[in-house]
Amino acid sequence: MTEPDIFGKTVPILIRNVTLNNKPAEIYLDGTGNISAVAEKITDHDAEFIIDGNGATALPGMVNMHTHSPMGLLRGYSDDMPLFEWLSTKIWPTEAHLTENDIYWGAKLACLEMIRTGTTTFNDMYFMMDNVARAVDEAGIRACLSYCMIDGGDHAKFESECSVMEKTVAALKARNNPRIMPGVSPHAIYTVSEEGLRWCAEFSRTENIPLHIHVDETDENPDCIKAHGMRVVPWLDHCGVLSERCIAAHCCWLDADDIALFAQRNVTAVHNPVSNMKLTVGRALPYPEMKAAGVNVALGTDGASSNNDLDMFAEMKTAAILQKFFWNDPTVMPADEALAVASRNGAKALGLNAGIIAPGYLADIILVGRNPANVPAFNTTSNAVYATSGLAVDTTICNGAVLMHEGIIPGAEEILKKSEEVAFDLVRRATA
Numbered sequence: 001m002t003e004p005d006i007f008g009k010t011v012p013i014l015i016r017n018v019t020l021n022n023k024p025a026e027i028y029l030d031g032t033g034n035i036s037a038v039a040e041k042i043t044d045h046d047a048e049f050i051i052d053g054n055g056a057t058a059l060p061g062m063v064n065m066h067t068h069s070p071m072g073l074l075r076g077y078s079d080d081m082p083l084f085e086w087l088s089t090k091i092w093p094t095e096a097h098l099t100e101n102d103i104y105w106g107a108k109l110a111c112l113e114m115i116r117t118g119t120t121t122f123n124d125m126y127f128m129m130d131n132v133a134r135a136v137d138e139a140g141i142r143a144c145l146s147y148c149m150i151d152g153g154d155h156a157k158f159e160s161e162c163s164v165m166e167k168t169v170a171a172l173k174a175r176n177n178p179r180i181m182p183g184v185s186p187h188a189i190y191t192v193s194e195e196g197l198r199w200c201a202e203f204s205r206t207e208n209i210p211l212h213i214h215v216d217e218t219d220e221n222p223d224c225i226k227a228h229g230m231r232v233v234p235w236l237d238h239c240g241v242l243s244e245r246c247i248a249a250h251c252c253w254l255d256a257d258d259i260a261l262f263a264q265r266n267v268t269a270v271h272n273p274v275s276n277m278k279l280t281v282g283r284a285l286p287y288p289e290m291k292a293a294g295v296n297v298a299l300g301t302d303g304a305s306s307n308n309d310l311d312m313f314a315e316m317k318t319a320a321i322l323q324k325f326f327w328n329d330p331t332v333m334p335a336d337e338a339l340a341v342a343s344r345n346g347a348k349a350l351g352l353n354a355g356i357i358a359p360g361y362l363a364d365i366i367l368v369g370r371n372p373a374n375v376p377a378f379n380t381t382s383n384a385v386y387a388t389s390g391l392a393v394d395t396t397i398c399n400g401a402v403l404m405h406e407g408i409i410p411g412a413e414e415i416l417k418k419s420e421e422v423a424f425d426l427v428r429r430a431t432a
């Protein structure tokens, strides 16, 4: 039985009887939010709670590096369309009706789904982000939150967007919550002007915070060459966007020169295989070439209206099998790389000491209980990547606090009920 007091507190916790990297292990969290010991047996401890894994597999919490958390409200609202038609006829007209309350409940639903499926950190791009921050704060998860700038080449809009961006970053910083990091997000080159891109790049540099942008999801190069005389990646570089703070989602259409520039500037590329296949963007992120060039590649689900879930286990498996299939080579992205792409590579891009279960790392840990899809345990990483659904996660710990145990997340029912009501009401208003 779950002790009700176990939830939400960063206190000393001993995790017993788990398998870590195919070996029996115990893990001690000393109540600071960090992992303080990993050993076969830990006897010297002051644990307030002991979690018996009953043979569960311990994994680092998943790091979802590209999503739009409130978009869960539009899950299943509009499917089976091409990207631009989907955005311009269905998504953007509905988003025009979003209220702060909608954003809050949409983000609550996303946090619930992520905790349920083993994600402990997400990198989010959306609007009215202080409402997302409130949801993140309450849920106990970790996130980098960015306001999405869209100026459409209009100078007056550019100025008002900059002001919203500054206010958002200031509000997120004022929360003083170590789990909440601010970022900046120019949406994409086709929605943000040169002055917008330049301003975001400079703001990200002076604030020293991540810059999160959509890059080459569909082939943006022909239009970019027509408008600016160069491909998308050199254009972004020309605008000052490419740096070690840059987190570029999708990156399906990068060529060898683009990849070399990403490597030189230390940009992180985020693979979004499910969304890319569903929207049929035409090409898979060139992972083999990126790996050879030393580009940091992370993983994301994209929003739950193009995925349609936030399960990073499904995403890991899809990434690994899409990469093999698209590049016609079964040795591409083996299981241990898929797990790194889904956890520590994202953590690294956000400057977090996470994604690895070892002393000194953040206590962001998940447990996958024994279930029919992880027996036999010849290789727990293989089982995690190729056989496990996120719903098989039964314990999620973030910053040393238990957010889910034995599949239980306090308050889950209310979130399901409220977010369902809010979603139907949003669509009713938007289609009235």
Ligand SMILES: C[C@H]1O[C@@H](n2cnc3c(N)ncnc32)[C@H](O)[C@@H]1O
Pocket: 068, 083, 087, 091, 092, 095, 125, 126, 127, 148, 187, 214, 217, 275, 302, 303, 306
């Ligand atoms: C943050 C902004 O990005 C939009 N958005 C959601 N999914 C995608 C996608 N696959 N490509 C581009 N933009 C997207 C959201 O609908 C919102 O307008």
Ligand SMILES: [Zn+2]
Pocket: 066, 067, 068, 214, 249, 302, 303
């Ligand atoms: Zn996106």
